[in-house]
Amino acid sequence: MRVLAAMSGGVDSAVAAARAVDAGHDVVGVHLALSTAPGALRTGSRGCCSREDADDARRAADVLGIPFYVWDFADRFKEDVIDEFVDAYAEGQTPNPCLTCNEKIKFAALADKAIALGFDALATGHYARLSGGELRRAVDDDKDQSYVLAVLDHAQLSRAMFPCGDTPKPQIRDEAARRGLSVADKPDSHDICFIPTGDTRAFLGARIGIRPGAVVDADSGERLAEHEGVHGFTIGQRKGLGIEAPAADGKPRYVTGIDPESGTVTVGSAEHLQVWTIEAGRAVWTSGQVPDGPVDCVVQVRAHGGLAPARATPVTRDGEARIDIELAQPLTGVARGQAAVLYLPDEDAGDLVIGSGRIIGTSSLAKV
Amino acid sequence: MLPEAVEAMTAVYAHPGNASSLHGSGRRARRRLEESRESIAAALGARPSEVIFTGGGTEADNLAIKGIYRARRAENAARTRIVVSAVEHHAILDPAQWLADNEGAELVVLPVDVTGVVSPDDLRAELAAHAASTALVSVMWANNEVGAIQPITELAALGVEFGVPVHSDAIQAVGHVAVDFAASGLSALSLAAHKFGGPQGTGALLLRRDVACVPLLHGGGHERDIRSGTQDVAGAVGMATALRISTESMESATTRITRLRDRLLDALLDVPGASVNGPVGALRLPGNAHVTFGDCEGDSLLMLLDANGIECSTGSACTAGVARASHVLLAMGFDMAHARGSLRFSLGATTTDADVDAVAQVIGDVVDRARTAGLVSVRGGVRS
Numbered sequence: 001m002r003v004l005a006a007m008s009g010g011v012d013s014a015v016a017a018a019r020a021v022d023a024g025h026d027v028v029g030v031h032l033a034l035s036t037a038p039g040a041l042r043t044g045s046r047g048c049c050s051r052e053d054a055d056d057a058r059r060a061a062d063v064l065g066i067p068f069y070v071w072d073f074a075d076r077f078k079e080d081v082i083d084e085f086v087d088a089y090a091e092g093q094t095p096n097p098c099l100t101c102n103e104k105i106k107f108a109a110l111a112d113k114a115i116a117l118g119f120d121a122l123a124t125g126h127y128a129r130l131s132g133g134e135l136r137r138a139v140d141d142d143k144d145q146s147y148v149l150a151v152l153d154h155a156q157l158s159r160a161m162f163p164c165g166d167t168p169k170p171q172i173r174d175e176a177a178r179r180g181l182s183v184a185d186k187p188d189s190h191d192i193c194f195i196p197t198g199d200t201r202a203f204l205g206a207r208i209g210i211r212p213g214a215v216v217d218a219d220s221g222e223r224l225a226e227h228e229g230v231h232g233f234t235i236g237q238r239k240g241l242g243i244e245a246p247a248a249d250g251k252p253r254y255v256t257g258i259d260p261e262s263g264t265v266t267v268g269s270a271e272h273l274q275v276w277t278i279e280a281g282r283a284v285w286t287s288g289q290v291p292d293g294p295v296d297c298v299v300q301v302r303a304h305g306g307l308a309p310a311r312a313t314p315v316t317r318d319g320e321a322r323i324d325i326e327l328a329q330p331l332t333g334v335a336r337g338q339a340a341v342l343y344l345p346d347e348d349a350g351d352l353v354i355g356s357g358r359i360i361g362t363s364s365l366a367k368v
Numbered sequence: 369m370l371p372e373a374v375e376a377m378t379a380v381y382a383h384p385g386n387a388s389s390l391h392g393s394g395r396r397a398r399r400r401l402e403e404s405r406e407s408i409a410a411a412l413g414a415r416p417s418e419v420i421f422t423g424g425g426t427e428a429d430n431l432a433i434k435g436i437y438r439a440r441r442a443e444n445a446a447r448t449r450i451v452v453s454a455v456e457h458h459a460i461l462d463p464a465q466w467l468a469d470n471e472g473a474e475l476v477v478l479p480v481d482v483t484g485v486v487s488p489d490d491l492r493a494e495l496a497a498h499a500a501s502t503a504l505v506s507v508m509w510a511n512n513e514v515g516a517i518q519p520i521t522e523l524a525a526l527g528v529e530f531g532v533p534v535h536s537d538a539i540q541a542v543g544h545v546a547v548d549f550a551a552s553g554l555s556a557l558s559l560a561a562h563k564f565g566g567p568q569g570t571g572a573l574l575l576r577r578d579v580a581c582v583p584l585l586h587g588g589g590h591e592r593d594i595r596s597g598t599q600d601v602a603g604a605v606g607m608a609t610a611l612r613i614s615t616e617s618m619e620s621a622t623t624r625i626t627r628l629r630d631r632l633l634d635a636l637l638d639v640p641g642a643s644v645n646g647p648v649g650a651l652r653l654p655g656n657a658h659v660t661f662g663d664c665e666g667d668s669l670l671m672l673l674d675a676n677g678i679e680c681s682t683g684s685a686c687t688a689g690v691a692r693a694s695h696v697l698l699a700m701g702f703d704m705a706h707a708r709g710s711l712r713f714s715l716g717a718t719t720t721d722a723d724v725d726a727v728a729q730v731i732g733d734v735v736d737r738a739r740t741a742g743l744v745s746v747r748g749g750v751r752s
Contacts, residue, residue, distance in 0.1 A: 028671065069671055116741035117668055 009053030012125030093337030136350035154288035213263020236333030280357025404608035413548030425560030439580035454699035484516035509538035514646030515656030524553035566610035570603030635728035
């Protein structure tokens with residue numbers, strides 16, 4: 001097969017490309033330039049779009065002896081990922097930009113271009129197992145990225161390859177070192193690639209501006225503090241609430257609600273965070289087949305953690321394919337904008353992804 | 369590299385010597401260095417003392433822009449303007465911009481016409497209004513992307529008329545078209561050896577003796593005190609050898625390469641939606657073919673041609689790490705979509721009819737495929 005290897009400049013995608021070469025494929029490496037700042041490749045900071053990362057990717061491709069190109073997706077990335085990220089925060093959501101990037105850039109714009117140019121598949125360094133169209137958790141549970149890949153539909157997965165999914169990360173590093181790849185001990189990337197300072201609140205503040213509102217007690221309705229915009233808050237957040245006096249009961253307070261219209265951020269005790277039902281939009285059923293009725297599964301509501309047994313029911317509401325999710329036990333920290341990913345547990349082969357949706361609403365009331 | 373240049377350099381490496389040393393090996397090295405200087409001067413209508421060896425073309429350009437600017441301002445602080453064309457290489461634009469950002473320079477950009485050529489009338493108007501506050505003018509001899517040869521003699525004459533030094537980045541021209549430094553009337557001219565079959569990392573600035581230039585590198589006082597640093601004797605020998613051969617064979621090479629270039633252009637322009645960028649005929653560098661294929665992206669074309677064993681480039685090689693739309697094409701009045709769909713083919717001594725045939729055979733299919741890819745990967749079709 002002709003395989004396009006997306007090479008970020010990190011160790012995982014370098015080994016993924018190497019494994020595709022070993023498998024006998026005709027491999028070409030591509031690094032995506034995603035920064036909109038024209039000078040970024042010259043002056044760049046660390047992040048997935050810095051000059052060092054492009055150079056690291058090129059160096060790895062040279063060692064593997066494969067052609068390598070840098071493709072400019074900066075405009076698409078800004079429109080589809082960064083702008084959407086900022087807009088979602090302004091609306092009181094907590095978006096995950098990696099999900100959006102996978103859904104709209106890597107496995108959409110890039111993959112479409114690759115197929116049109118004559119490639120058969122796109123290989124990335126993601127940690128997930130993919131076989132026969134079935135997407136499963138990676139062997140390395142700590143590194144598993146099936147959550148951020150679960151937004152991909154059947155057609156997108158049918159042209160994807162994740163060669164690292166069957167190997168623990170430490171072995172990937174050892175393999176990179178054996179192959180003479182200089183990125184073998186390069187630190188893992190963290191945080192959000194387009195916010196290299198790691199200061200998300202400052203990044204958003206610079207783009208959204210100051211939109212003052214109140215921090216209000218969930219029980220008493222008392223106005224506890226002022227804030228500069230709902231984009232500084234996430235459901236379940238405990239620190240940085242700006243409240244001076246402790247709660248009357250002495251227990252910690254968490255963000256339990258965000259209303260972008262009025263700018264009101266509601267805080268309350270941990271009990272207020274408990275969610276029993278979730279409504280998710282933009283439903284994706286990974287097999288391509290919508291189930292006939294409710295499915296018993298395990299739902300995951302954020303990239304790391306937040307799992308509970310659940311029953312998921314496909315519905316159509318407001319003209320959109322959605323999923324109603326009833327939890328068998330309550331979850332906390334369930335934020336709008338995150339994905340709800342549905343798994344069928346499987347200890348041997350890895351939990352199977354059966355579908356996903358974007359969280360658009362939650363309720364603390366258990367369905368009777 | 370030309371085999372003769374490799375051979376000449378190898379001979380130097382076999383018997384190294386420091387051209388500044390007083391002993392025997394030093395004298396031998398100095399003789400080779402000075403013979404190279406004389407040979408290069410003779411090939412370019414310059415005096416040997418006007419040849420300043422540098423570590424490549426970018427250094428020569430930086431030395432000219434920064435060195436002459438600083439010297440002119442030291443004489444008269446009012447001379448802040450640096451006049452350049454809009455299609456200069458980044459080795460000119462970036463140091464000029466740096467001086468604007470850091471040393472109080474004012475960057476003045478001359479427009480070009482749709483073929484990429486500067487109008488002497490524009491320079492006349494600029495100098496008539498601002499000669500007293502102008503430090504220097506820099507306009508390239510020929511453009512590296514679209515091959516446009518500039519009216520350098522006319523531009524240099526305006527510099528003489530208004531008393532402003534004129535530099536030309538002739539890196540694309542030397543070895544390919546006739547360049548006579550004295551006859552041009554220029555104050556300074558940059559060249560780079562690897563553009564005519566010499567080694568990479570070796571270049572020179574031709575600098576008239578009456579043009580003051582503040583050094584970038586201070587040290588042992590080499591190269592007329594303008595470029596300190598132990599001289600690269602082998603590089604100088606390689607550059608001189610390559611320039612001698614290029615000059616001797618220029619007439620026949622120009623005839624041969626121009627014919628191949630025109631054959632290639634015919635084949636490329638046969639593709640529906642293709643158009644040539646830059647001048648046609650004698651106002652274009654012989655080895656340059658630059659074409660835009662509408663509705664596709666140059667990086668797709670580049671990859672597909674590379675897969676067919678055909679090497680070409682989008683933009684200029686220096687900015688090709690990431691394919692940004694060419695500032696040259698934008699300055700010529702084209703939009704982003706046009707710029708992004710452009711490809712440059714360079715022809716040289718080793719190019720054959722078979723190479724042209726190979727491009728002609730695949731280009732139609734390659735463009736079709738790239739068009740499909742361009743349409744799927746860009747929202748709403750071609751970006752503007």
